[in-house]
Amino acid sequence: MIFSINRNVLLDNLLVIQRGLPNKTPLPILNAIKFVVNEDHLILTASNSDLAIELTIEDKSLRVKQTGKAAIPGRFLIEIIRKLEATMIEFAVVEEKSVVIKAERSDFKLNLPDVLDYPEVDFLDLKQPLVLDSEIIKTIIKETNYAAANTEKRPILTGVNFLHENNQLYITATDSYRLSKKEIKLRDNLDPFNFVIPRKSLEELSKILDLVSDNVEIYVNPNKVLFKFPNIMFQTRLLEGKYPDTSRIVPTNFPVIIPFNKEELLAAVERVSLLSPRDRDTNYNIIKLTLRSDHVVEISSTNPEVGDALEEITPNGRVVGSSLQIAFSSRYLIEALKSFASSDITISFAGEVRPFVLNGPLDIDLLHLILPVRID
Amino acid sequence: MIFSINRNVLLDNLLVIQRGLPNKTPLPILNAIKFVVNEDHLILTASNSDLAIELTIEDKSLRVKQTGKAAIPGRFLIEIIRKLEATMIEFAVVEEKSVVIKAERSDFKLNLPDVLDYPEVDFLDLKQPLVLDSEIIKTIIKETNYAAANTEKRPILTGVNFLHENNQLYITATDSYRLSKKEIKLRDNLDPFNFVIPRKSLEELSKILDLVSDNVEIYVNPNKVLFKFPNIMFQTRLLEGKYPDTSRIVPTNFPVIIPFNKEELLAAVERVSLLSPRDRDTNYNIIKLTLRSDHVVEISSTNPEVGDALEEITPNGRVVGSSLQIAFSSRYLIEALKSFASSDITISFAGEVRPFVLNGPLDIDLLHLILPVRID
Numbered sequence: 001m002i003f004s005i006n007r008n009v010l011l012d013n014l015l016v017i018q019r020g021l022p023n024k025t026p027l028p029i030l031n032a033i034k035f036v037v038n039e040d041h042l043i044l045t046a047s048n049s050d051l052a053i054e055l056t057i058e059d060k061s062l063r064v065k066q067t068g069k070a071a072i073p074g075r076f077l078i079e080i081i082r083k084l085e086a087t088m089i090e091f092a093v094v095e096e097k098s099v100v101i102k103a104e105r106s107d108f109k110l111n112l113p114d115v116l117d118y119p120e121v122d123f124l125d126l127k128q129p130l131v132l133d134s135e136i137i138k139t140i141i142k143e144t145n146y147a148a149a150n151t152e153k154r155p156i157l158t159g160v161n162f163l164h165e166n167n168q169l170y171i172t173a174t175d176s177y178r179l180s181k182k183e184i185k186l187r188d189n190l191d192p193f194n195f196v197i198p199r200k201s202l203e204e205l206s207k208i209l210d211l212v213s214d215n216v217e218i219y220v221n222p223n224k225v226l227f228k229f230p231n232i233m234f235q236t237r238l239l240e241g242k243y244p245d246t247s248r249i250v251p252t253n254f255p256v257i258i259p260f261n262k263e264e265l266l267a268a269v270e271r272v273s274l275l276s277p278r279d280r281d282t283n284y285n286i287i288k289l290t291l292r293s294d295h296v297v298e299i300s301s302t303n304p305e306v307g308d309a310l311e312e313i314t315p316n317g318r319v320v321g322s323s324l325q326i327a328f329s330s331r332y333l334i335e336a337l338k339s340f341a342s343s344d345i346t347i348s349f350a351g352e353v354r355p356f357v358l359n360g361p362l363d364i365d366l367l368h369l370i371l372p373v374r375i376d
Numbered sequence: 377m378i379f380s381i382n383r384n385v386l387l388d389n390l391l392v393i394q395r396g397l398p399n400k401t402p403l404p405i406l407n408a409i410k411f412v413v414n415e416d417h418l419i420l421t422a423s424n425s426d427l428a429i430e431l432t433i434e435d436k437s438l439r440v441k442q443t444g445k446a447a448i449p450g451r452f453l454i455e456i457i458r459k460l461e462a463t464m465i466e467f468a469v470v471e472e473k474s475v476v477i478k479a480e481r482s483d484f485k486l487n488l489p490d491v492l493d494y495p496e497v498d499f500l501d502l503k504q505p506l507v508l509d510s511e512i513i514k515t516i517i518k519e520t521n522y523a524a525a526n527t528e529k530r531p532i533l534t535g536v537n538f539l540h541e542n543n544q545l546y547i548t549a550t551d552s553y554r555l556s557k558k559e560i561k562l563r564d565n566l567d568p569f570n571f572v573i574p575r576k577s578l579e580e581l582s583k584i585l586d587l588v589s590d591n592v593e594i595y596v597n598p599n600k601v602l603f604k605f606p607n608i609m610f611q612t613r614l615l616e617g618k619y620p621d622t623s624r625i626v627p628t629n630f631p632v633i634i635p636f637n638k639e640e641l642l643a644a645v646e647r648v649s650l651l652s653p654r655d656r657d658t659n660y661n662i663i664k665l666t667l668r669s670d671h672v673v674e675i676s677s678t679n680p681e682v683g684d685a686l687e688e689i690t691p692n693g694r695v696v697g698s699s700l701q702i703a704f705s706s707r708y709l710i711e712a713l714k715s716f717a718s719s720d721i722t723i724s725f726a727g728e729v730r731p732f733v734l735n736g737p738l739d740i741d742l743l744h745l746i747l748p749v750r751i752d
Binding site: 073076079080083084085105106107108109110111268270271274298305306307308309310311312313 | 481
């Protein structure tokens with residue numbers, strides 16, 4: 001295996017493939033990136049217990065002197081390529097035991113594990129893909145992923161549910177205190193599906209989507225889902241178990257509806273939560289929202305140990321309803337507001353102890369719901 | 377105590393005074409910043425077991441309705457002022473138990489400890505100050521402070537030594553593996569002094585010097601040193617004990633002298649240390665420098681577990697001496713190179729097991745010395 005390639009091209013591809021390296025693994029060979037060098041292209045593979053990535057590099061700078069394959073220690077390789085300033089980098093495997101990496105006056109030799117020990121990755125290749133634009137997938141992840149659970153108390157909630165029926169795709173994430181739900185109309189006639197992707201896999205996919213934009217084909221089987229870009233295959237395991245039916249917890253009747261400027265509300269909530277006391281269950285700061293009879297909104301917090309904070313906001317349009325007082329974790333509202341692209345936000349309240357719902361005119365078919373906490 | 381002041385002016389001053397807040401303290405009142413409001417100026421004080429800062433604010437935006445004093449919880453105050461977007465901020469103490477902070481539609485109330493519990497800080501006010509430009513103090517700290525010890529094995533080495541005799545000021549820092557020494561000619565006729573400032577205090581002073589530039593008067597007594605700016609007093613305790621005499625460890629005879637381009641050497645050392653093994657004592661990466669008989673320099677490392685790295689560098693000018701091989705912690709060389717302003721660096725070697733010395737033409741009177749490690 002002997003080849004040379006442009007340093008920037010290689011680095012860009014390594015930054016994608018690194019999302020598939022494990023943080024910790026009982027199988028040390030997985031710390032390597034598998035290189036398969038063919039006559040006119042390279043295939044790179046990285047995998048861990050959650051996901052696998054395969055990437056094809058076809059570039060005019062690629063010169064292959066000898067085909068072959070090797071498993072090269074991933075993080076060392078990436079650090080070396082990152083620090084090199086040369087234009088071209090040459091790789092040459094010596095007796096299958098080490099690889100020599102040369103660039104101008106730099107010369108690195110890395111010990112290699114046996115590439116035959118690298119486990120085969122079976123990528124799905126089924127019919128009937130679901131095709132989505134990479135920007136839409138990025139938006140879906142931004143709008144929903146943060147609402148999935150961080151803790152393993154109910155493992156199924158650490159993932160995001162993708163449910164397809166009647167040409168509608170529903171994407172749902174909840175940690176049981178708040179819920180984010182997105183709806184997308186599909187044009188293709190696909191079989192129904194219902195699966196849950198681990199939150200962490202979507203985080204890695206989102207980082208790849210920052211670097212790549214294209215159409216993405218999505219293939220599903222009962223255990224795995226494959227996101228197929230023109231040169232990248234990103235495959236993740238699915239979470240086992242039944243995702244809870246969340247359709248009935250969204251209220252339908254809202255006696256109070258308040259429109260806000262998003263940035264103004266966000267700034268006020270962030271200031272007030274500086275002093276607010278913490279909720280026992282979630283450890284998040286609790287704040288209070290009060291609609292006064294003069295239709296001015298107060299955001300406030302009271303912390304016996306530290307002090308009080310009070311912000312006044314004039315709603316951004318016509319208010320429905322008269323008065324209301326409701327308390328909730330400020331962090332849930334802050335994260336929800338940040339996930340909306342719209343600069344105007346409407347909050348609809350079903351009552352002082354019932355969930356409230358956020359909508360934004362630019363965030364079509366996105367619904368965010370937050371459960372209040374009881375206050376005395 | 378009632379006053380109002382421009383938000384940006386107050387925040388700029390809080391960013392200086394916060395350097396004096398303790399990280400942890402057995403005396404909770406020290407978490408507060410003491411405000412003394414006079415008719416036309418404010419005096420702010422913060423202090424901890426190492427240092428004390430007093431700051432005077434005279435600004436045309438200041439409007440004092442009622443003089444007085446208060447101890448205001450420091451970190452809460454700074455976070456609130458940072459998050460407020462208003463132009464003017466009003467402070468009003470209510471019954472000496474709380475302070476109300478108002479800005480446009482924001483309204484904060486902070487509980488106050490009793491200001492009478494705030495300990496008096498005695499600032500030195502002696503004759504005969506040493507006067508230095510703030511840029512020079514900043515340079516001194518940048519060039520020496522990093523070389524002081526991080527661990528408490530020999531407490532005196534966690535500080536930086538300032539020694540004055542015969543109108544020469546010598547500033548020395550060492551962790552016993554490397555040493556940084558600066559020499560400054562003084563114009564004033566001052567009494568000799570010899571004291572050691574804690575490394576951490578100099579770090580805080582350096583952060584204040586990023587925000588302030590002016591002449592600084594330095595006052596010394598056996599236990600404390602005071603840096604006096606026009607509006608800021610920064611006082612730190614000194615370390616007790618005798619600083620070791622380092623004058624005899626600097627070699628005087630150098631059979632090998634090699635000039636380098638600093639950036640080129642730094643890049644090569646950083647790449648090579650990616651693979652280098654760790655030293656048992658310091659836990660830093662060990663690399664090797666070899667002067668070949670053709671006067672090309674090799675920087676290299678050998679790590680049986682991972683692999684080898686080798687960089688070639690052509691010296692930046694005339695080389696003195698024939699050949700040499702020496703090993704040392706790459707981090708010591710990296711930190712030393714970064715502290716030099718010069719783009720050209722000369723390294724003078726006294727032998728393969730003797731300390732070597734760095735000099736730079738732009739870094740007048742700065743000497744940096746590194747101890748090699750033995751290799752087999």
